[in-house]
Amino acid sequence: MSGWKILDSESMLEHPVLSVRRSTRRLGTHTGTFITLHSCDWVNIVPVTPQGEVVLIKQWRHGSEDWAVEIPGGLVDPGEKPIDAAARELREETGYTARELTYLGKVNPNPALFDNTCHTYLALVDPVPGEPEPDDGESIQVFRVKQDDLPAMVASGEIDHCIVITALTFFWLRQGRVLASGRDL
Numbered sequence: 811m812s813g814w815k816i817l818d819s820e821s822m823l824e825h826p827v828l829s830v831r832r833s834t835r836r837l838g839t840h841t842g843t844f845i846t847l848h849s850c851d852w853v854n855i856v857p858v859t860p861q862g863e864v865v866l867i868k869q870w871r872h873g874s875e876d877w878a879v880e881i882p883g884g885l886v887d888p889g890e891k892p893i894d895a896a897a898r899e900l901r902e903e904t905g906y907t908a909r910e911l912t913y914l915g916k917v918n919p920n921p922a923l924f925d926n927t928c929h930t931y932l933a934l935v936d937p938v939p940g941e942p943e944p945d946d947g948e949s950i951q952v953f954r955v956k957q958d959d960l961p962a963m964v965a966s967g968e969i970d971h972c973i974v975i976t977a978l979t980f981f982w983l984r985q986g987r988v989l990a991s992g993r994d995l
Contacts, residue, residue, distance in 0.1 A: 854928060856914070867903055882903040
């Protein structure tokens with residue numbers, strides 16, 4: 811099966827976080843106009859303390875106009891390896907330092923619109939965090955929860971960020987915790 815042929819493409823917006831393109835494409839006899847978003851890759855980190863707690867953050871999200879409960883994460887800078895971005899974002903957003911980082915997997919956040927990848931890492935962190943160093947404009951609260959509390963936080967909608975839920979699913983699969991009919995995680 812062949813893909814869509816790009817007939818023309820133009821930039822609509824250039825921003826440090828993403829760019830927006832409009833393109834006209836053809837597949838067979840069908841021609842359509844499409845909007846696509848280009849972004850650098852992202853990382854998510856599931857930080858686990860020596861006590862087995864998961865470090866979460868709560869930060870304001872302008873898209874939803876609300877506070878979101880998430881795991882640390884962010885952009886992979888140009889020329890940076892995802893694992894290095896994971897260590898940096900963890901330290902910046904939470905103050906925790908990773909003793910060990912393990913790659914859990916990657917996803918395409920939304921292939922209908924985006925062209926990037928989100929990489930997820932498990933971080934075994936030092937017991938005592940330093941001071942977080944959030945980026946300008948970030949308002950972040952750091953807290954810890956028991957691992958067993960996470961499924962209820964997802965089920966209740968307290969954690970509703972789809973990429974965070976995907977990262978937690980990678981984490982649960984790594985632990986051998988899979989969904990079974992009629993059973994909770």
